[in-house]
Amino acid sequence: MKNILFSALALCLALTAAAQTPDNNASGYAFTDVKILPTTPVKDQSRSGTCWCFSTLSFLESEIIKAGGEPMHLSEMWIVRHSFMDKAEKYIRLHGSLNFAEGGASHDVTEGIKAHGIVPFEVYPGLNYGTEKPDFHELSVVLKDYLDAVLKASESNKPLSTAWKRGFNAILDAYFGELPETFTYEGKEYTPESFAASLPIRMDDYVDISSFTHHPFYTRFIIEVPDNWMWGEVYNVPLDEMMAIIDNALEKGYTVSWGTDVSEKGFSRTKGIGVIPEADLEGMSGTEAERWGKLTDKEKEAALYKFDKPGKERTITQQMRQEAFDNFETTDDHGMLIMGTATDQNGTPYYKVQNSWNTVEPYDGFWYFSKPFVAYKTTSIMVNKQAIPKEIAKKLGLK
Structure with a gap:
């Protein structure tokens, strides 16, 4: 098993390293990777709205690698199954006045590990309903x-x-499989709690960051998005500092769990990119500017x-x-x-992002997002506290 995991990691690193030279798979764009951090292989959330779990566990898996631990695949469905139970209890307590759906947030994962431990994927695939990949089209309705x-x-x-709780738990058992109390991994016996404790990372080391003006900067607030059923808090910082945290994290070798909005026209699944384009009127010649001015709004958008x-x-x-957040133009619809x-090819910087939609073209499951896209459409990020610049951490009261 250990050799398989190392081989998978080597393959993942090989795929990311392959883009170190300009890649023209997406017509018109040629990307050259500058700094690539080790991650576990791209996964596939398939027909489930659980990107929040896949992205955050990939984040924690990269944290394990950075901390010197062995590469491993943690069980997404362990977290999702426990999340459904925790969410159900809150849904009933609130007489149904809660968003009971497949979505969630990064803190659902870290808080879930604190409360329920964690197991490797091999121990709990959570696919007990006849498919090889997650498929919640029936499960969500039933629950x-x-x-x-x-x-x-x-x-x-x-x-x-x-x-009612026993009945709900029985449905979870039927779809996900019964939860193991103990298991053996790499020749050692664990409980979910002891396995979590054996990892070289601690859930208290991770914090959520966002940037909005309807709450004071350098305070914590419950971010008002439908999938935040847990009512988790984020630290609020100015936009330039949120971006500085991302850049500092990557520079220091820490990945970033990213909550964002991919419903923008500037996000292209087929091209594997996310941008926020604007007409370059200053760069146009007189004839080009005149031609642009005669286009309809629809033609300009096209x-x-x-x-x-x-x-x-x-x-x-x-x-x-x-304004985009207040007008529902920015929604919490994806995690990467x-x-x-x-x-x-023009030297413009981008972030490279690992998705959980399988190893699809043009970049084998990886994507490129411009800095303006990330600045505009980020709902929140999760980072290791050590990845935050010291002067910002001090303002937030973090040690």
């Missing part, structure tokens, strides 16, 4: 309908039965989002971020892992 039926039965002012070559991007401000830096 929600069960809880709603429990709530409906309580409308008669009768107390909840003592059976021209901006052709992804045929790198171009000018918008300068992102704190106000722009806030920022694990490196790159440049395009």
Whole structure:
């Protein structure tokens, strides 16, 4: 098993290293990787809305590597299954006034490990319903309908039965498989709690960061997004400091768990990129500017989002971020892992990101996002506290 894991890591590193030379898979863009941090291989969340878990466990797996531990694949469905149970209890306590869905956040993973421990993927794949990859199209409906039926039965002012949790847990057992109390890994016997304690990382070392003006900077607040069912808090910093934290983390060899919005027109699945383009009027000749001025709004938009070559991007401000969040233009719809830096053929910097949508083209499951995209569309990040610049950490009261 150990050899398999090292081989998988070597393959992953080989794939990322392969892009050290310009890559023209995406027409018009040629990326050269600048700094690539070790990660475990790209995974596939398939038909499940659990990117938050896949991205955060990939983040923790990279943290284990950085701390000198052996590469390993931690069980996503261990966390997801426990999350469903914890979420169900809160959903019932709030009489259904909670977003009970597949989504979540990075702190769901770290808090879940604190509460329930963790196991390797081999110990608990959590695929007990006939597919080789996660598929929640039936599961989510079944779980929600069960809880709603429990709530409906309580409308008669009768107390909840003592059976509803056992019933819900039985459904989880049926779909995910029964939870092991002990297991053997690499020749040693563990409980989920003792395995978590054996890892060279500690969940208290990780914090969530965001940047919005509807709360004071350098304070903590419960980020108001539907998937934050746990009501987890983030540290609030100005935009330039949030970006400085990302850059400092990568420079020091720490990856970043990234919550973002990929519903933007500037995100292209087929091209493997995310940008926030803007018309370069100053760079246009008189004839080009005149031609641009005659285009309809629809034609201008089509021209901006052709992804045929790198171009000018918008300068992102704190106000722009806030307005997009307040207007629901920025939503918490995806989680990924920022694990490196790159440049395009013009020398413009990008972040290299590992996704959990399998090893798809054009970059084998990795993506490139411009700094303006990350500045504009980040909902929150999770980082190791040691990755935060000291002057910012001091403002946040972190040690």
